Amino acid sequence: MNIVFERVSKVYPPGSVALEDISFSIDQGEFVSVVGKSGAGKTTLLKLLLAEEKPSSGRVLVDGGNIGGIRPSRLPDFRRKIGMVFQDYRLLPHKTAYENIAYVMEVMGAEEEEIARDVTEVLRIVGLSDRSDHFPDQLSGGEKQRVAIARALIHRPGVIVADEPTGNLDPYHTRDIIHLLLKINELGTTIILATHNKEVINRLGKRVLTLDQGRLIRDEQKGRFVI
Amino acid sequence: MFFVSLKRIARYGYQSFLRDKGSSMALLFIMVLTLSGATTLFLVRGATSFLVLALESRVDVSAYFLKETPEQNILDVQTQLLQLPEIRDVKYVSQEDALKKFTEANQNDPVILSSLQEVGRNPLLASLNIRTWEQGDYAKVVDALQRGDSASIIEKIDYQDRRPTIEKIGALTTGIQTIGFLVVLLFGIAVVLVAFNTTRLAIYHARKEIEVMRLVGASNAFIRGPFFMQGAMIGVIASIVTTLLFMVPVFLISGFVERLLPGFNLAGYFLSNIFLILLLQLVLGIGLGVLSAAIAMRRYLEV
Numbered sequence: 230m231n232i233v234f235e236r237v238s239k240v241y242p243p244g245s246v247a248l249e250d251i252s253f254s255i256d257q258g259e260f261v262s263v264v265g266k267s268g269a270g271k272t273t274l275l276k277l278l279l280a281e282e283k284p285s286s287g288r289v290l291v292d293g294g295n296i297g298g299i300r301p302s303r304l305p306d307f308r309r310k311i312g313m314v315f316q317d318y319r320l321l322p323h324k325t326a327y328e329n330i331a332y333v334m335e336v337m338g339a340e341e342e343e344i345a346r347d348v349t350e351v352l353r354i355v356g357l358s359d360r361s362d363h364f365p366d367q368l369s370g371g372e373k374q375r376v377a378i379a380r381a382l383i384h385r386p387g388v389i390v391a392d393e394p395t396g397n398l399d400p401y402h403t404r405d406i407i408h409l410l411l412k413i414n415e416l417g418t419t420i421i422l423a424t425h426n427k428e429v430i431n432r433l434g435k436r437v438l439t440l441d442q443g444r445l446i447r448d449e450q451k452g453r454f455v456i
Numbered sequence: 457m458f459f460v461s462l463k464r465i466a467r468y469g470y471q472s473f474l475r476d477k478g479s480s481m482a483l484l485f486i487m488v489l490t491l492s493g494a495t496t497l498f499l500v501r502g503a504t505s506f507l508v509l510a511l512e513s514r515v516d517v518s519a520y521f522l523k524e525t526p527e528q529n530i531l532d533v534q535t536q537l538l539q540l541p542e543i544r545d546v547k548y549v550s551q552e553d554a555l556k557k558f559t560e561a562n563q564n565d566p567v568i569l570s571s572l573q574e575v576g577r578n579p580l581l582a583s584l585n586i587r588t589w590e591q592g593d594y595a596k597v598v599d600a601l602q603r604g605d606s607a608s609i610i611e612k613i614d615y616q617d618r619r620p621t622i623e624k625i626g627a628l629t630t631g632i633q634t635i636g637f638l639v640v641l642l643f644g645i646a647v648v649l650v651a652f653n654t655t656r657l658a659i660y661h662a663r664k665e666i667e668v669m670r671l672v673g674a675s676n677a678f679i680r681g682p683f684f685m686q687g688a689m690i691g692v693i694a695s696i697v698t699t700l701l702f703m704v705p706v707f708l709i710s711g712f713v714e715r716l717l718p719g720f721n722l723a724g725y726f727l728s729n730i731f732l733i734l735l736l737q738l739v740l741g742i743g744l745g746v747l748s749a750a751i752a753m754r755r756y757l758e759v
Contacts, residue, residue, distance in 0.1 A: 306673070308670070309673035313671050336674040
């Protein structure tokens with residue numbers, strides 16, 4: 230999945246500039262971190278990519294298609310191509326770990342046998358086979374995030390967007406989650422990681438986009454956390 | 457794919473129903489009240505229809521003929537009457553038949569029987585009992601008998617006009633039905649408001665979940681479907697509960713109702729119409745449940 234931001238700006242009324250003239254492209258299989266202070270525009274950038282917001286100017290192209298012009302009825306199909314991981318996990322509280330992951334496949338209309346096979350497999354990958362019947366409030370923060378990653382992964386999306394996935398985790402679980410994302414990336418999935426965890430970025434040694442006050446101030450292939 | 461999705465939406469709706477027990481029970485309770493009102497109306501309508509029909513079937517005109525009138529002349533009048541399109545049937549009761557019926561009817565009254573013996577002859581008159589198709593035609597028949605050739609052989613015409621009674625019952629029935637309808641309507645509005653509020657709260661509580669559903673690519677039908685399903689499910693359960701709730705009291709008061717309305721078996725009427733009652737309740741229950749969910753979603757669920 231090829232992603233291109235082409236001179237994208239986002240202005241919220243009455244005149245708050247969240248992003249200003251941003252341009253970059255991400256190729257299939259890349260691991261890209263987006264860093265910046267709070268309010269730098271990281272979340273807005275991710276929202277534009279998920280078509281939750283439309284750019285005020287410029288274009289966001291995914292595989293050549295302008296997602297700013299996507300029809301609302303086509304949004305579910307588009308979003309099924311992307312996996313999302315959030316800082317606050319956003320698991321469905323009344324569904325078990327298994328059901329949370331299966332839900333994505335259910336909305337896609339997958340057969341029960343296929344769901345059972347794939348969910349079991351992905352639970353094994355994230356190391357939660359023995360927690361499949363647990364509800365989110367019975368899991369630790371790290372386990373919840375692993376369920377969230379499994380959910381983002383289950384439908385084999387071309388790209389996984391992770392918005393501060395380690396923000397609520399201790400260093401041990403942070404390493405665990407980053408390791409998992411790297412493993413997924415090695416299998417060919419594009420990872421876009423928004424974070425302000427300096428240690429994570431510096432250890433990764435991957436491409437870093439640095440945002441400051443809505444502007445892209447740095448795009449380095451083996452970047453470090455410098456703000 | 458469609459049926460797989462439908463099955464899953466039904467499952468989610470069922471899970472929501474179980475998960476949100478407090479709201480579900482509140483809605484179920486008020487919906488049972490509404491359906492009970494509607495069912496009571498149905499039964500009252502059945503009883504009053506029976507009463508009106510019974511009264512209507514009793515209306516008739518009896519023409520009594522002079523004592524010396526030859527039977528053939530009476531039968532001629534009967535033939536003439538039967539040719540009129542308004543006439544439903546004309547029954548000839550001879551003097552002998554009249555006496556026999558009178559004796560049978562008063563067999564436990566020795567005073568009347570001994571009086572009859574003292575008279576020493578049959579004091580009763582031959583008659584024609586006339587029934588028309590329409591109530592309004594009785595007056596016409598009476599008029600025709602009084603003005604026609606047969607007037608000279610008729611001793612008297614006994615016409616019991618039950619129209620005022622029937623009209624009174626009709627008015628009473630309409631009144632009961634109007635009040636009942638208004639009560640059901642009020643309950644119905646209450647159901648819509650409660651269900652609307654329940655769905656609104658459910659949407660409010662689930663707003664984060666709904667956002668997650670959207671982000672993982674759930675379609676509108678997948679997000680909205682369970683709310684509809686929950687409303688419909690409560691409608692179905694309310695219908696079944698109401699029908700079961702009615703069974704015991706209907707059987708208990710059936711005997712009492714039969715004493716008031718001889719020939720009308722309330723329990724029998726209820727049982728013979730049970731599928732119709734259940735169908736009406738289902739239509740009303742599901743309709744109200746789905747309608748209120750639809751209103752709440754239209755206002756509060758932007759997907």
